Amino acid sequence: MEKLIETQDLYTDFFTFEGVVKALNGVSVIVNEGETYGLVGESGCGKSVTVRSMMRIVQTPGKIVDGKVVIFFRAEDRSRGIDILRRSETYMTSLRGDSISMIFQEASTSLNPVLSIGFQVGESFNFHRRAQMLEETIKDLNKELSNRVFFLTRGWKVLQKAVFRRELAVLQSYESEIDHVDHELYEIENQNDKESLHRKVLLNRRRDRLREKSFLVEFLKRFPFISYYQRRQAKTVRRHVVKLLRSLGVSNPDRVVDCHPHELSGGMQQRIVIAIALACHPVLLIADEPTSNLDVTIQAQIVDLIKQLKQTIISSVLFITHDLGLVAEICDRASVMYAGDISETAEVREIFHNPLHPYTQGLLRSVPKVEQADKLNTIPGTVPALINPPSGCRFHPRCPSKMDVCPQEKPPLIEHSPGHWVACHLYTDGMK
Amino acid sequence: MQAGAPFLLDGACCFQHNNPSHHGCIYVIKSSSFQESNHLSLLNYIIRRLLFMILVLFGVSLLVFSVLMLIPPGMRVAAYVTSEKIPPDQIEAMIKLYGLNDPAPVQYFRWLAKIFRGDLGFSATAEAPVLDGFKRYFPVTLELVLYSTPLIILVGIWLGTVGAIKKDRPADHAIRILAIVGYSLPTFWLGLLLLMFFYGFLGIFPPGTLSVEANEVVFGSGWNRITGLLTIDAIINWRWDIFLDALYHIALPTINLVILDSALIMRLMRSSMLEALGQDYVRTALAKGAPNRVVYQTHVRRNALLPVITISGVLFAGLMAGMVITETIFVRKGIGWWMARAALQLDVPAIMFNVLFLGLIFVGVNLIVDLIYAAIDPRVRLG
């Protein structure tokens, strides 16, 4: 199976007033092409942080301090992969929402309350499919101009067309260039000697110059009132949005686009969030607890939707949840996280039938079973505060089978049996 | 100066941010269906607010008047007594003449009746009927407001945004200190310092509204006074020298007000920007691949503006208070200057009128604020 994206011991810290929260403690995850990968753990164990780090959208005061996030789906270089932590922000923006995209828990808060649905969904198109949008717009204008129009309107349309043409041209030249420049820069990253440093500087300058594309276009686009002409192009975007929403089974989408988030039900909101994520047919969809705080029926709908999307559009899904049932239902492989560590990774079936890590076992035991008679048994103790986490294996304070090595050193993630990785001293040869 | 305003402001910005209006007349409704059109409800909201406005104004007039009635007639008559040579019995006669001895209700309703007859009384401080005084003084103030308010808002929002974006970097610290110093400075002191340096030492930016020569022109024949706003009239009369002269005189007071009042907006804007930056939808936008600029300009700023808009009504009150001092210092004979004198000389008609006028503006501004708020924040339904 082809690797799609991989994190190599990722460290992410949060610099809060209480102190440095070591949220990620060297997390390594591999998502393969075409699979649904689950990330399981209690709330606050660092699932979300992991994926956000993968997309480099960790908000202040968070910071990725070490590690790699390597992607393999850009044609540029399949064998070696590209470490996106070393790429420019521009590169990332071109990546996010395009080839990797993300849906969140709490759809209600992850939509901007003051912007219309149409706008928020449309943005994805604007960012990643702008060229296409412009082309279509121009085509439409041409069509309209072909049949006879009042001369003032005609003038206006011609003007618009000209501007769009110009913008399109600028955009294309920009995109071709920026990619090229970025790639070169990335190449230089790896070997660092004198003149390459010099070149790096030059390239950076060049990139900056590129960034403020064409002054004229930017001015027209931003300046109040003048920017009004954009409406025409927004129309095109809207069309696409409506199409997208309909395809996601949103009832009467052409009304929904003009709504604001607060006017929609929870499930609807979540659908919108998904729509935003899927606008550009990403390779990888990261679903961060998409079903929490939705009522059960809606949950089912959303899950089905994702499943079905998995078949149609997206190649892989990285599914985050604290709900083991869900994992069992949809995931192929899964990792169990605890306090910023991956404790176990394996095929889902493997995990459920033969859990190795004491924590995993604990989790499974604490799932209420239908035929359960005795009381629900739980893991004693609480999730440690990550400001000063337990030394060595972070689970040892709560671990039933704790050994004296556990507090000393952090257990490495070892492949216990083929495809079944676990990080626990029970299975390291270092058992004395 | 910031008299009063920061009271309200701090109260507003740190504890009432969830309540968009200071009047509690605005409701945040989560409506699940989007059939309803809110034009009708908007209309009757405005109507209700106008009624409310009238109510408030009535209350204001009653309150202020009764306060003024607490002052003994012998003191209220002083507004008409210009020299020490006037013997006591003549003062008595005046008290009788102006009916200052009558019971308060009688006086109040006499005053009310006069107002409805369009007679606002004679202001001893303006040495003219109140309306004439108003016509004379208001444009001066209005002009200053027109120049300073946009600057205050722009500077405040701009610096606030910069501060938030560059949080904990030198720029941010600089701006924070600027803001905090800005609203710690006594208006009058800053004014005096500016005056001492620019006018006293450099000999530029004199106080007043116009230079002597310009004054001659403006009051002379052949000058048609349309708006009363010097700069505007200057343009209408196509006298750019006058225009420049007016600007030249308005510069210092404007700077004074901007330094003082933008500090408040700066502060609020910064904190609300920071708040907005932490919201989930920012994350969504980022995940969408939005470049930072777009995130700030489209997603964050609009949300961050809400609290700022909320308090701008209060800010206006602060601005008006600032006028009293600024105009007194820079000898701009506007409403503020007039009110200061009226208050000191217990010029009852002038005080009553100005208080009502400002009350009207204040309530009006708040209405507008609510409307803007509703326009920006779709969650808010007026009704």
Next chain:
Amino acid sequence: MKKILVLLMVLAVAATAFAGGKGEEAPAVEEAPKKVVEEKVIKNPDTFIWSSYGTVDSLDPAKAYDNASGGCIYNIYETLMYFKGSSTEELEAQLTTQIPSVANGLITNGGKTYRFPISKGVKFHSGNELTPEVVAYSFKRHLVTDPDGGPMWMVFEPLFGTYGSRDGDGNIVLTMDMLDKAIQVQGDSVVFNLAQSFAPFLSILTYNCVSVIDKDFAIANGDWNGTAADIARVNGPEEGKEPLYEIASGTGPYKLARWDKGNEVVFERFEDYWGPKPAIARAIYRIVEEWSTRKLMLLQGDVDRGRVDPMYFEEMRKEPGLKVYQKNARLANAGINYNMKITSVDNPAIGSGKLDGRGIPADFFSDKDVRLGFTYAFDFETMLREIVKGNGIPAATPICSGLPFFNPQLKGYPFDLKKAEEHLKKAWGGKLWQNGFEFDMLFNTGNEVREQTLKMMAENVTSLNPKFKINVRGVEWATYVDMQRQRLMPVYYIGWGADYPDPHNFAYPYQHSQGLFASRTGYNNPEVDKLIEEGATEADPAKRKAIYYKLQDMWLEDVIGIMLYQPVDDFYFKDWVKGFVFHPMQNDPVMFKQFSKGY
């Protein structure tokens, strides 16, 4: 932060640019006066700008009772006669052809009848002719209008022996036939019949309150129509409702061009003025409250005359490019009167109201020793040197230098704490000294000289005995007026400026039991009252002299109060101003017809 710096720089640049661009309008303060001097440039040569801070109250002659209004009115209207040059006794005719005197037979009937031949060919600004009827109407009209707080009382006194057109309860007592009897037109002249002979009558007729107004113009503008029926309508108008409040048509050298209230009054030369044509075509009285502004305008020649308060004389005398007329004694004086009959009902100023160390009794100052004690404790030298800065002539009695029958020999009580102490020891049979006292001395806020003077007095007195406490408090004008009215103040700081240059005008208010100040302070000495009444009616100068000398002695003897000083004034003009003649009773502004501009 960089951005901010840039912003500031831009501002600075803009500022300097402005300064450069408007070099001659607002030159850098330093070289302004010099420049003017060497280049001999005269700013707006045929306009004369007089800047001061007194606001114009009303342009109605019958109402105006303050310097600013008076000054403006004198430029628009004229009286029958006015003082010659800077004299206070010699009169010169204006609208009359001859000045009445017993010699020329125009004063008859034992000084009770005055006849004024009215000059011909005099035009009003409106173009109307001056006639005896108009003059008579003017006088009657002013008497009928008689606004509260106006100066008309001084005309009522000689003509009717009363002090106004209304009695205590505000009923009009003035009747048409009283008027017709007192003021009559006979041929070309107007005749006044006085109630009894009144020595200062002629000088009263120089006051602006008897300016001659344009009858037709006035009536056209809703003024008194001359009938008995109409009296009630126009009598005692409200502030700002006087018919001639802001409009004017007089015979004066200047006509009213514009009155921008609270800002400036603009006059234009009246081209067919009967007298010599004034040099200045356009005169402006501009109100500039802010001292530093006024000062700068004067230095830069933006105004030709700037009112300067005594405390700034020293620094202003140093300034270049000015023409200064120093030390001109005005016909005015300031004094502190002891209130011998303080209103004691809820009066915070006198504390407990008893002589127990925590207050004073209502008749505290009725004990002469107290008055003497306080008087001796008053340090004239320091006050004149440091507070008034030598801009005052020490005065012993209300009748000040420059008035007829002023007694230059008299000296006030010297500063002598010893004497003060022994008198205060004697006062109230010694109770005062052992119990001590506490009360407030009040001044109207903003009047720095009063404040300083009272504080100094208080400090000297309290230094005698730790049990003495005096709080010097400033009160707003409103409060001040109210307290005056209710006679609440233990001591009155008083200023009086002459209405007409006659000792009667000073003796009456200060010493007569009905006079403004004496009545306020409860001083009542029948003998003095008698003398004052005689003084007014007595025609023979020699006899009058005796009377007024006596009065001056009695002031010192009764220690009614401390006469402080007679103010002397500096007048600061731009050095291109010519022709200023000082008059001890002049208003502010003065008559503009005297000025011309040039080097």
Next chain:
Amino acid sequence: MSTEVLTEDMKTQGPSRHPGWSEFVFSMKRLFKNPLTIIGLAIILFFVFLAIFAPILAPPPRAHDPFLMPHKGWQIQPSPPSAENPLGTLPSQYDILYGVIWGTRNAFRIGIAVVAANLLVGLILGSIAGYFGGILDEIVMRIADIFYAIPILVMAMALVVAIGRGLSSVVVVLIILNWPTYTRVVRSEILVVRNMDYILAARASGASHLRILFKHVLPNSIFSAIIVASMNVGVTVLIAAALSFLGLGSDSGYADWGAMVATCRNYIVGPAENRLAYWYLVFIPGFTIALFVLGWNLLGDAVRDVFDPRMRRR
């Protein structure tokens, strides 16, 4: 099926003190990490020091009226800093240094008195309006609206003139005019607290209104009111100073900063030889006010950053 169960009962093992308490401790810790707090406190403490040791730093010549500034002679011309008047003198020779020192006491008197009184009124009215709501609420709040519509400075001026100038009346007037702010704050806080579970619980358990108000509601809403107060001391002093500047504070000659600044208005432009001759007049008293207010504002700002729910943990 979810493991939320498990995480839930883990949470319950947290510290079982009053919810506000641990929060408060944390905030305090944060407060004193902030340099602004330290600076602010330093300034305030400096003034406190001045206020307390005023009699030693500047022994008053007249014990019974220490606020009356000493002066040598009556020369109206102010004299520049010299050996005997280190900061120069006001017009008619009042020693500026003395004024600055004793003015501190006035400043504190005004600031504290007004704020404290307002706080009290605000708490009473606010809790009545907020807790009981209904018609009471309406009445109080509408009156508050009316007060807001009145330009405070102007009204203050008129009132002070009416009841007689002087600092005490300034204090009274400010109290009269400022109560709505606090009432609002308290009310809005109480509205938040009122419907919290433990209140409802207490009500359900039949506790009397007063008891609930004083034991549960006020303790939780009083915080923010106090914070606003701490932020407003400076501002109050500013308004008072403004009034004094407009000539409504104490008379000139008394140690009151605002009044001291007011005396300099005629000395902005110096004599020909040196236009800035009177800088000390304009600069020193005003600077003192600014510094005092700055101190309080720095503190208040830091406090707000810490306690303001929106700014927490940023």
